[in-house]
Amino acid sequence: MDDVFKALADASRRSLLDRLHARNGQTLNELCDGIAMTRQAVTKHLVILEQANLVTTLRHGREKLHYLNPVPIHQIGERWIRKFERGKLTALSELKKQLEKRDE
C-alpha cells in the first residue's frame, strides 16, 4: 500500500500511467517519446511502478511491453479514499459545533 502511494506521489510517474491508460502495452522507447527525460530516468520510474504492482511487463523479443494494472489504484479508492468521504458533508458543521463546545 505504501509503495503505491509513494509511486503515485511523482507527477512523471502519474503521467506514465496516464499514457498507458491511453494506450496499453507500450515499449520503453515508446514511453520515452516526447518526454524531457533520458530513457534511463524513465526506466527508473517504470521500475518503481512495477514494484508497486501498478505496471506489469512482458518481454516480446527485444521489446518490453508495459501494461497498466489498475487493481492497486482501485484498492486505494476502496480502502482509503472512501473512508474519508463518509462525513464529508457534515465536516463544516461539526467543526462549528466543536468550536462552540470549546468556548462554553
Add this chain to the structure above:
Amino acid sequence: MDDVFKALADASRRSLLDRLHARNGQTLNELCDGIAMTRQAVTKHLVILEQANLVTTLRHGREKLHYLNPVPIHQIGERWIRKFERGKLTALSELKKQLEKRDE
C-alpha cells in the same frame, strides 16, 4: 493536486489523517501522543498537510486545533481514481488480445 499526492505519500502523515478522522479537532500535543517522533517532526508533517489543504487549523488561545478537510481526498477519488477504474475488468483480456496481435 500534486501537493495532495505528495502529502499522502508518507505513512506518518496518512496516520495523522487517520487520527483526525477518528477524532477531529486535536491539538498538536494530542497528535504527538503515542508517536515515536518529536513534536517538531509532527509539526512539519502537519504543515505539509495544511499546504495540501488536507488539514485546516484554528487558533484557540495558546492551542492550535487541527481539523481534517476531506475535500482534496474526495477530489483525487473523483478526478483520478475513477478514471482508472473503468476498464479494470477488461484489462486482462485486452492484454491477451494485444499479445496475440503482436504475434501475428
Add this chain to the structure above:
DNA sequence: TTGACATGCAACCATTTGGTTGCCTATTAT
C-alpha cells in the same frame, strides 16, 4: 508576576530521490 505549558523558528544532519552519463548485452534486420 512568575512558572508552566503549547507552539514556533532555525540550524543542522543522514538518507532518499530523481536525474545524469557511460558502457554493456541481447535481438533483429540487411
Add this chain to the structure above:
DNA sequence: ATAATAGGCAACCAAATGGTTGCATGTCAA
C-alpha cells in the same frame, strides 16, 4: 556477419525529505 535497435547496469550527483536539537515566544494559571 555486422550494424542498428531495444533495453540493462552501475557510478555518480544535486536537491529534497524526514528527522533531530536548542532556543524563543505567546498564553494561561497559581
